[in-house]
Amino acid sequence: MLRTCATALAALFISASVAAAQAPSEAQRAQARELYARVVAVESSTGPQNVVLANLLAERFRTGGFAAEDVTIVPAGETAGLVVRYRGNGTGGRPILFLAHMDVVPALRSDWERDPFTLVEENGFFYGRGSYDNKAGLTQLASLFLTLRAEGFTPTRDLIIWFSGDEETTGVSTQTLLSQHRALLHDAEFALNSDGGGGLLTETGAPLSFALQTAEKTYASFTLTARNPGGHSSVPRADNAIYELGDALSRLRAFQFPTMWNDTTLLAFRNAASATGGPEGAAMRRFADNPGDRRAARTLSANPAISNMMRTTCVATMLAGGHAENALPQSATATVNCRIFPGVAVSEVQGELQRIAGPGIEIALTAPSNSSDASPLREDVMNAVTRAVHTIYPGIVITPYMSAGATDGLFFRAQGIATYGVGAVFIKDSDDFAHGLNERVPVETFYAGLTHWRVLVNELAGPRS
Numbered sequence: 001m002l003r004t005c006a007t008a009l010a011a012l013f014i015s016a017s018v019a020a021a022q023a024p025s026e027a028q029r030a031q032a033r034e035l036y037a038r039v040v041a042v043e044s045s046t047g048p049q050n051v052v053l054a055n056l057l058a059e060r061f062r063t064g065g066f067a068a069e070d071v072t073i074v075p076a077g078e079t080a081g082l083v084v085r086y087r088g089n090g091t092g093g094r095p096i097l098f099l100a101h102m103d104v105v106p107a108l109r110s111d112w113e114r115d116p117f118t119l120v121e122e123n124g125f126f127y128g129r130g131s132y133d134n135k136a137g138l139t140q141l142a143s144l145f146l147t148l149r150a151e152g153f154t155p156t157r158d159l160i161i162w163f164s165g166d167e168e169t170t171g172v173s174t175q176t177l178l179s180q181h182r183a184l185l186h187d188a189e190f191a192l193n194s195d196g197g198g199g200l201l202t203e204t205g206a207p208l209s210f211a212l213q214t215a216e217k218t219y220a221s222f223t224l225t226a227r228n229p230g231g232h233s234s235v236p237r238a239d240n241a242i243y244e245l246g247d248a249l250s251r252l253r254a255f256q257f258p259t260m261w262n263d264t265t266l267l268a269f270r271n272a273a274s275a276t277g278g279p280e281g282a283a284m285r286r287f288a289d290n291p292g293d294r295r296a297a298r299t300l301s302a303n304p305a306i307s308n309m310m311r312t313t314c315v316a317t318m319l320a321g322g323h324a325e326n327a328l329p330q331s332a333t334a335t336v337n338c339r340i341f342p343g344v345a346v347s348e349v350q351g352e353l354q355r356i357a358g359p360g361i362e363i364a365l366t367a368p369s370n371s372s373d374a375s376p377l378r379e380d381v382m383n384a385v386t387r388a389v390h391t392i393y394p395g396i397v398i399t400p401y402m403s404a405g406a407t408d409g410l411f412f413r414a415q416g417i418a419t420y421g422v423g424a425v426f427i428k429d430s431d432d433f434a435h436g437l438n439e440r441v442p443v444e445t446f447y448a449g450l451t452h453w454r455v456l457v458n459e460l461a462g463p464r465s
Contacts, residue, residue, distance in 0.1 A: 024147075024450040032143040032450060035060070037119040039135050040128040045106040047078030050165035053102045054082045057142060057163065064146040074181050076173040079103070079165035083177070083184045085158060086145055092156025092461050097191035097417065099408055100138035101167035104130035105435050113438055125431070125440040132441045133434035137194025137423050138163060140449040144457065147450075155461035158186055167195065167408050171370075174408045178415050188417055190381065192456065195407045196421015199393065199445075201428045207393040209275075212385055213421025214264045215374035215402035216410045217312075218340035221366040222350060223333050224248060224357055230323075230330035237328070242321045245332040248357040249316050252336065255356050257312040259297045260341045262374045264400040265309050266291060271399035280306070308404050312349060314338040335366065339404050342374045372413035374402065381420050384459035388452045393426070422456065424449030 024032070042053040054073050061071045061084050070085040082102070088095075107116035107129040114120045116129035128135075141161055148155075162185075165173040177184065196213035226248070228241040270288035273281045283299035284306075290296070301307040314336050321332030340349050346369045354363050377400060386398050409419035426445045433439045 024447060024454075028143070028147055028450065029447055031146065032139060032447070033119075035143055036126065036131075036135065036139040036446070039102070039139055040119040040130055041117055043107075043117050044103050044130070045168075047080075047165065050079045050102050051075075054080045054163065054165065057082055057102075058084075060142070061145070065149045066145075072181075072184055074173065074177055074184070076165060076176040079173055081165045081173040081177055082161070082163040083181075084145060084161040084163075085184075085186070086149070086155060086160070088155035088157040088159065088461060090157065094189035095158035095160050095186050096460060097185065097188045097412070097419075098141050098159060098161050099164070099191055099193040099195060099412070099419070100141055100161075101134045101164045101195055101408060102138060103164070103166050103168050104133070104135070105168050107439075111437055116439070121443060124443055126443055126446055127438060127440045129439055131439050132425060132427070132432070133439070134167070134195045136425055136441050136446055136449065140424060140446070140453050141194060144450060144453045148454075148457070154463075155457065156463060157461050158188075159457065159461060160185060160188060162191075162408075164408050171408060171411060174411045178411060182415075185417075190375075190378065191409065191412050191417055191419040192381075193407060193409045193419055193421045194423045194453075196403060196409055196419075196423060197401075198421075198423040199389070199396075199426030201426050201431075201442075203428055203430060205428070207396050207426055209397045209399065210385075210389045210393070210426075211401045211421075212382070212398060213403050213407075213409070214377060214400045215262065215342045216372070216406050216413070217308075217342065217402065217404050218344070218346060218369060218371040218410070219337075219406045220340060220346050220349065220369035221317075221335055221337045222314075222353060223335055223362075223364050223366055224353070225331060225333045225362040225364075226360065227331050227362070228329060231328045233326045233328055241329040241332040244360060245321065245334055248361050249334055251356050251358075252314065252316065252353070256301070257314070257341075257352070259292060259301075259310050260312070260344075261287075261291045261310065262342065262402070263377055264374050264402050267377070268309070268399050268401050271397055275397070308339065309402055312338060312340045312344055313404075314349070314353065340371060342372060342402065344371070346371055370410055370414050372410050375413060375418035375420060378418065378420075380460065384456050385420070385422050387459050388422075388455035391455050392448050392451055424452035 044050045044053045058071050072083040074081045120127040199210045200208045202208050226241040226245040266288045269284040273285040283296040286293050287296040316334050317337045318335035322329035412419045
């Protein structure tokens with residue numbers, strides 16, 4: 001009962017705030033909801049289904065007034081992505097990219113309380129696989145473009161949508177776009193990503209803060225392999241592949257990569273210091289004022305959720321070894337997953353792992369990895385995001401942050417296109433089930449997101465008086 005009341009109060013707060021800020025009309029809400037239901041209904045956890053969704057959306061844009069030459073499906077293996085160009089008059093500068101992804105992680109129907117591929121509105125939430133990650137953002141962007149086109153809006157610069165088809169897996173569609181179809185981006189200046197950032201509600205439903213994602217750590221996995229001639233287990237020797245690998249992993253466990261920082265993490269610590277309070281809050285303030293402060297770094301490093309924002313991390317995640325219970329192991333292999341601080345080369349981390357493991361351990365990158373620097377804290381973007389968020393949630397704290405995970409934004413940053421995660425969803429930690437069972441989004445924050453994105457477009461590409 002308490003959660004129901006809190007959700008209702010939050011909905012009232014959001015509705016009242018948005019109403020004062022030119023909330024979407026009932027017709028616009030209905031259009032967004034209908035499209036939301038259509039895209040959630042496509043089980044886009046496979047490449048072919050993403051092609052289906054790309055075609056569905058392409059047709060919606062064409063019938064919504066976009067010229068055929070401005071709606072382009074980009075094939076990428078068994079999947080595809082979609083580019084939509086909203087032409088501006090060119091007075092406002094180079095184009096802005098708007099990012100979302102069509103694909104979702106799989107969902108087993110038998111485990112869900114509701115059909116994961118039917119949008120269900122219940123208890124103040126929209127339920128469905130991808131309802132949060134990332135079909136809410138996708139729908140908000142598509143609906144906004146259709147609404148603006150119907151209204152005859154002319155932006156001062158081109159607005160370009162990119163809906164990728166495999167963000168949750170390989171990212172091949174985005175890499176294909178950037179390597180083979182870069183001309184479709186028309187030299188975009190920067191990107192706004194609906195799959196990063198977003199707002200936090202307290203457990204009572206009150207808006208607390210908004211995180212603006214400006215950086216992502218690089219994802220890279222390595223195998224560490226020890227090899228040995230092996231032999232009969234009845235004649236054990238000092239050299240043993242499993243023991244040697246275990247020794248290397250013990251050294252890795254004790255190792256800590258050096259403390260690092262950038263403009264994003266320093267401002268994030270400064271903004272979070274007061275809200276955090278206590279020794280950690282004081283350490284955040286000291287570290288922000290004096291980057292690299294060793295005493296502050298030691299305090300912050302004791303908390304894994306904070307420590308990972310201060311350095312590269314590498315951790316063993318999988319283990320395999322031996323071939324028979326009565327034979328000495330001929331090989332033993334561990335998989336080590338690293339989340340690398342922006343600006344640090346993958347090869348540099350591999351070299352550090354080799355130094356830790358020693359010359360007897362073979363180290364190999366499991367798959368190609370992409371790295372990128374943090375995006376600069378652009379004043380125009382920061383101001384626009386502040387205006388968009390405060391239009392709906394007046395006065396809340398807005399802070400940049402660096403994600404320990406990765407999105408398609410990583411590929412754009414690597415290609416020199418600054419990318420900002422500015423997703424419009426506000427949600428409680430306890431309601432965040434992205435990738436999990438009963439994934440959901442608060443109904444009113446979904447609709448408030450239409451205003452969020454509209455304000456961003458008006459601030460960055462709207463006519464000036």
